Amino acid sequence: MFERKGHGEFWDGALRVSVPFTGAGPLKRLKAGTKVLLSGTVYTARDAAHKRMVEALEKGEELPFPLDGQVIYYAGPCPAPPGRVIGSLGPTTSGRIDVYAPRLCAAGLKGMIGKGKRSKAVLRAIAKYGAVYFATIGGAGALLSEAVKEAELVAYPDLGPEAIYRLEIVDFPALIAVDPMGRDMYDR
Amino acid sequence: MYVRASDIEDLVRELCIKAAIELPGDVALALLEASRKETSALGREILGALLKNAEFARERRIPICQDTGLTYVFLDVGRDVRIEGDLKEAVTRGVARGYQEGYLRKSVVKDPLFHRENTGDNTPPVIHIDIVPGSDVKVTVLPKGTGSENMSAIKMLTPSAGPQGVMDFVLETVRQGGPNACPPLVVGVGVGGMMDTAAFLAKKALLRPVGDSNPDPEIASMERQLLTAINNLGIGPGGFGGSTTALAVHIETYPTHIGALPVAVNLQCHAARRATGVLRGAEKPCSKERDTGSSGTGL
Numbered sequence: 001m002f003e004r005k006g007h008g009e010f011w012d013g014a015l016r017v018s019v020p021f022t023g024a025g026p027l028k029r030l031k032a033g034t035k036v037l038l039s040g041t042v043y044t045a046r047d048a049a050h051k052r053m054v055e056a057l058e059k060g061e062e063l064p065f066p067l068d069g070q071v072i073y074y075a076g077p078c079p080a081p082p083g084r085v086i087g088s089l090g091p092t093t094s095g096r097i098d099v100y101a102p103r104l105c106a107a108g109l110k111g112m113i114g115k116g117k118r119s120k121a122v123l124r125a126i127a128k129y130g131a132v133y134f135a136t137i138g139g140a141g142a143l144l145s146e147a148v149k150e151a152e153l154v155a156y157p158d159l160g161p162e163a164i165y166r167l168e169i170v171d172f173p174a175l176i177a178v179d180p181m182g183r184d185m186y187d188r
Numbered sequence: 189m190y191v192r193a194s195d196i197e198d199l200v201r202e203l204c205i206k207a208a209i210e211l212p213g214d215v216a217l218a219l220l221e222a223s224r225k226e227t228s229a230l231g232r233e234i235l236g237a238l239l240k241n242a243e244f245a246r247e248r249r250i251p252i253c254q255d256t257g258l259t260y261v262f263l264d265v266g267r268d269v270r271i272e273g274d275l276k277e278a279v280t281r282g283v284a285r286g287y288q289e290g291y292l293r294k295s296v297v298k299d300p301l302f303h304r305e306n307t308g309d310n311t312p313p314v315i316h317i318d319i320v321p322g323s324d325v326k327v328t329v330l331p332k333g334t335g336s337e338n339m340s341a342i343k344m345l346t347p348s349a350g351p352q353g354v355m356d357f358v359l360e361t362v363r364q365g366g367p368n369a370c371p372p373l374v375v376g377v378g379v380g381g382m383m384d385t386a387a388f389l390a391k392k393a394l395l396r397p398v399g400d401s402n403p404d405p406e407i408a409s410m411e412r413q414l415l416t417a418i419n420n421l422g423i424g425p426g427g428f429g430g431s432t433t434a435l436a437v438h439i440e441t442y443p444t445h446i447g448a449l450p451v452a453v454n455l456q457c458h459a460a461r462r463a464t465g466v467l468r469g470a471e472k473p474c475s476k477e478r479d480t481g482s483s484g485t486g487l
Contacts, residue, residue: 010237035230048304078254081291088245088254088293093335093368115335116368116427137426138335138370139459140237141254142245160306161254161293173237175428186367186427 011035011173019169020069021110030132030176032183037171038134042071042113043154046092048162050100057107064155064164067104071111076161077151078141086151086167090141091115094133098122105129113174117186127182135177135185147172189266189323189469193273196325199465200261200282203329205290207463208251211242214397215374215460218435222372222425231430235372238425238458253370253459256292257331259283259313262395266322269469276315284309295334316388323469328395330462336373336455339365342387345449354379354451355414361453362418362434367427370457373434374398375418378452380442390454393438395462402439411437425458435460 014035019042021027030036043065045053053063074094078087094101094114101112102125110131115138118126126133136144150168157163177185216239223235245252261279265271287294287310296311297304320326341361345353358377366373378389401408414437424430435458444450 010233010240076254076293076295078251078256078293079291081250084248084250087291088251090254092255093338095368096338115370135426135428137234137237137241139253139457140241142248142250142252143237143241145250145254146244160308161295162306 011037014173016171019071019111021071022069027110027130027132027180030179032176032179032185034176036134036174036176038071038113038174039170039172040168042073042167042169044073044075044077044165044167046074046076046162047096048159049156049164050097050104052156054100054103057103065166066108068108069110070108071113072104072109073167074112074114077145077165078161080151084145086145086148086165088141089145089148091136091138094118094135101125105131118178118184123178123182123184126178126180130180132176132180133178134174136172136174144172189268189270189471190473191269191271191325191467191469192474193271193275193278195467196271196275196327197278197282197285199327199467200279200329201286201289203327203463203465204259204283204286204292204331207329207331207461208256208290208292209245209249210463211245211252211459212397212462214399215435215458216242218398219372219458222432222435226425226430226432228424228428228430230428231425231432234425234428235432251292252461253333253457254293255295255333255335256287256310257333258296259310260330260332260391261313261315262328262330263315263317264320264326265317266324266469267319268323269325271325272473275317279313279315280311283313284311325467325469326464327467328462328464330395333457333459336369336457339369340390340452340454341365342383342450342452344383345451346447347449349449351410353449355410355417357451358414358437358453359417359421362423362455363421365455366421366423366433369455370459371423371427371434372425372432372458374456374460375414375434375437376454376456377437377439378454379439379450380444381450382445382448383450385442386450386452387454389440389442390452393440394454394456394460396438398436398460407439407441411439
């Protein structure tokens with residue numbers, strides 16, 4: 001998987017990016033349209049988990065994980081079958097999270113991974129807070145789950161597949177869809 | 189002729205798992221053909237990844253996509269068949285077992301409005317039953333994800349809009365929703381009847397093998413024109429740009445009212461999953477005979 005030889009050199013020429021983001025330095029290099037391979041820690045969250053996190057922020061309550069510099073992957077996994085870290089795990093549609101994303105960017109979130117276009121409000125929040133939106137391959141959940149090396153349930157287990165998981169990923173393929181300047185790959 | 193409800197349950201269980209894991213052969217073939225014709229290098233890379241994803245899912249026995257959908261079950265029940273047991277209960281139990289035993293994602297909430305609590309076993313399914321000639325029970329499972337479903341649309345056109353109005357609405361729906369719906373798409377279009385008929389036909393259009401045309405030459409021509417127009421939108425594989433935005437356009441029609449021209453567009457992602465099996469009726473009660481097969485032949 002994601003090997004650099006054979007099979008047409010999948011995601012060849014991609015920029016390797018470490019997550020989460022600490023300090024402003026690494027983000028400045030990111031430009032919309034660039035292929036990347038992400039490695040490090042990310043957290044999964046879909047609509048229901050975002051709703052709870054935003055409600056917690058409004059009430060001044062602690063979040064399940066500190067947002068500062070972190071990256072959220074808009075995804076909900078299949079259960080892990082025996083012998084696998086996690087089941088299939090591709091991106092869900094980012095547009096559904098648009099209503100919550102600016103609030104999280106304001107609270108320190110630096111990266112989002114999903115699929116599809118973002119709203120104008122999210123583009124403005126990304127530019128304002130110097131965040132980044134990565135789009136990955138929708139419907140390639142089997143392949144993408146190979147980049148997940150560890151998975152741990154962090155919060156909201158009652159939400160089932162919509163619970164928050166901490167993932168350790170290695171060479172997870174994506175594209176920079178909206179860069180920290182607010183430039184949108186989908187707008188070309 | 190007799191078919192046991194418990195055999196239908198077992199078949200539904202098996203088809204849920206098979207549909208989630210094995211991309212139908214016709215869809216894989218269409219993706220392969222698209223990867224040869226795609227003009228964008230990134231587009232070709234995405235199509236290659238989708239083919240590899242399908243191969244990988246089949247080898248590892250894991251779902252093609254984590255969104256294993258709300259489960260649609262279509263049953264063609266032969267009119268000479270007597271079902272031994274409760275058909276709908278059997279289908280529902282089959283879905284619950286398939287999703288639990290197959291490690292598929294449970295994506296159904298009980299109350300859409302207020303509580304949105306996950307039912308925990310992906311039930312209830314949506315069940316459509318048709319009575320057909322013969323003594324078999326044919327079962328087709330179509331797991332439908334929301335990425336593409338949320339980008340679907342319906343419009344109550346009136347007769348003056350004509351075929352052009354229908355084509356404009358289909359194209360506009362794909363233009364608006366295409367990048368989010370996991371392209372390349374299969375575009376199901378239902379025209380006619382009333383509002384619910386059009387929507388149902390658009391869903392049923394997704395059951396047709398990719399590459400097959402409507403038998404009516406005028407409708408088939410409209411399908412080809414729409415496919416060309418959609419691919420000229422440039423949305424491309426994964427929405428990242430390119431010449432492959434749809435693999436096929438399937439239009440189904442039904443007679444309608446003199447004052448009506450309803451049109452529904454049901455978008456389906458490239459993971460256009462479905463699986464079919466047939467149970468043959470037995471002469472005597474308590475039959476066990478079964479013949480299963482998929483709608484595709486594999487990669």
